[in-house]
Amino acid sequence: MPFTGGLSPVTDKTRKNQPQMGGGPHEKPRAEFDSTMGGDHKFIGPDPDGLSHAVGGLFHGEWAMSDADIPYAVETVVIDESGQEHVYTGQNFDNVMLKWKGRSYKSIFRRTRQEVAASVKKAAQSSSIVPLVTNIMPGCFKIESESVKYGKKEIGSCFAVADGKFVTCAHTISKRQEPHRDVSVFIIEGEGRYRATVHDIDYDMDLAIVSCDTIRHAPLRMKTISGVDVGADIICIGSPFGYDNNISRGIVSSTNRVIDEPGAVTYFFIDLSVFPGNSGGPVVDVNDGSVIGVAAVIVDSVGNYGLNAAIPSDYVANRFPGIFELI
Numbered sequence: 001m002p003f004t005g006g007l008s009p010v011t012d013k014t015r016k017n018q019p020q021m022g023g024g025p026h027e028k029p030r031a032e033f034d035s036t037m038g039g040d041h042k043f044i045g046p047d048p049d050g051l052s053h054a055v056g057g058l059f060h061g062e063w064a065m066s067d068a069d070i071p072y073a074v075e076t077v078v079i080d081e082s083g084q085e086h087v088y089t090g091q092n093f094d095n096v097m098l099k100w101k102g103r104s105y106k107s108i109f110r111r112t113r114q115e116v117a118a119s120v121k122k123a124a125q126s127s128s129i130v131p132l133v134t135n136i137m138p139g140c141f142k143i144e145s146e147s148v149k150y151g152k153k154e155i156g157s158c159f160a161v162a163d164g165k166f167v168t169c170a171h172t173i174s175k176r177q178e179p180h181r182d183v184s185v186f187i188i189e190g191e192g193r194y195r196a197t198v199h200d201i202d203y204d205m206d207l208a209i210v211s212c213d214t215i216r217h218a219p220l221r222m223k224t225i226s227g228v229d230v231g232a233d234i235i236c237i238g239s240p241f242g243y244d245n246n247i248s249r250g251i252v253s254s255t256n257r258v259i260d261e262p263g264a265v266t267y268f269f270i271d272l273s274v275f276p277g278n279s280g281g282p283v284v285d286v287n288d289g290s291v292i293g294v295a296a297v298i299v300d301s302v303g304n305y306g307l308n309a310a311i312p313s314d315y316v317a318n319r320f321p322g323i324f325e326l327i
Contacts (some may be wrong), residue, residue, distance in 0.1 A: 075111040080104070129235065132289050133247060139220045140282060141166065142188040142239040143196070143210070145173050149182050157238035157281035158187065158210065159291070160219045161324045165199065167316055168280030169206050169296050176203040187212050188244060202319055204264045206296055207311065209320050220282055223290040223327045225268060225312040230254055236272055236295050236310075238281030248273040249286075259299065259309055267297065267309035274298055274308040283310045290327060 076096045078086040081104050088096050093110060100108065139160040146153050156172025166187065174183045185196045187210070196212040232252045240246050250272025257267045270283055274295050283293040293310035317326045 076108065077111060078108050079106040081106060129249070129286055132284075132286060133235070133237075136220060136237065136282070136284060136289060137245055139217045140237045140245060141215070142242065142244040142277075143168050143172055143280060144186045144188060144193075146184045146186075147174065147178065147182065148184065149178065155239060155242045155277050156279045157244075157277065157295070159237070159280075159282045160215075160217045161209075161222065161316075162219050164211055164213045164216070165219075165323055166196070166210050166212065166215075167282075167294060167320075168208050168210060169294065169311075170201050170203050170208045171206055172280050173198060173201060173208050173210070185210055187215055188239075189215055200320055205311070205315055205319055206265065207294070207316055207319055209323060219324065220284075221290045221327050222313040222317065222324060223285070223288075223292060224314050225255065225292050226314070228252060228255075228285060228292050233286040234270060234272065234292070235284050235286060236270065236274060236278060236281055237284070238274070238278035238295060240273075240275035240277045242277055248278075252292075253307065257309065259297065265296075265311050265315055268293060268312055269299070270295070270308050270310050272308070 074089065076088040076091060076093050078088070078096065078100055080086060083106070097108065141158050141160075143156050143158040143166075144153060145156075154172050154174075156168055158166040158168035158172075161167050173185060181198075183198075185198060186193050187196045188194075194212055194214040196210040199209040199211045201208040230252055233249070234252055235247055235249045237245065237247050250270060253269040253271040255268040257269050259267055270293075275298070278295045281295045282291040283295055284290065285292050291313055293312050294316060295308065296311045297309035299307045299309055313326060317324065
């Protein structure tokens, strides 16, 4: 990959009289309580309703109850007439009822700890990019090139854009001064290593199309960068240091950037981790799973602070017409 600038929550044992049990003092002295229960008691879970967890079972040795035994409420929710939720966390249910005495509301109910946990989990799953990655990953590959003349190997990334056609960066194939005809190109899929040929290459734009009829995968969709805003959530899939199918996540940090690179491309900056070997990998808009560009340049390689450049999909479509269309 080219570089710029030459671098590319237990009972309080201090209480002496009557222990406080949630809503008020217990009738038994502390000593009798301890001798009956066999020692200090311990709350199992919070007591947000101001009620002892041992009600109905305190003197029957049923103090310690698990969450599975009693689904303790941790939130009281009031739905007002307009449908708005008013959430009271860790408050006595009767106290919440008093707050709304004389006021109109549609319903009052309590959520259990389990229900809250399930809600949080559902929210997390809804924002997961796992389904997106599952769909995109099969179309992404590692690419290797070996120079017949110099015996040098280059490692990069590529992705399918049409049947048997893959996009990568030109510099993952060869340098400008070395004809690509003298380079052996392979696409890596799992344990398989398949010969590929250079269909077209443009060193000025740092783009190339390689062909490989052995690997058949549904192509990734590509779209114009013009509808993508700065701050858009993106991922990049590639082969940093040769480790294939690695994902980094970040944002589009700016667009329309001209950098100190020879060529005829106006890049867009991406704020995510990119390393040598990521070149040629797709930059994907998390919003819809479309490729908006090709990872190409490490803007500052000193410590790799995450500022990197990508070639917009528009350039790829314009340079290689007829292979695929932007959506």
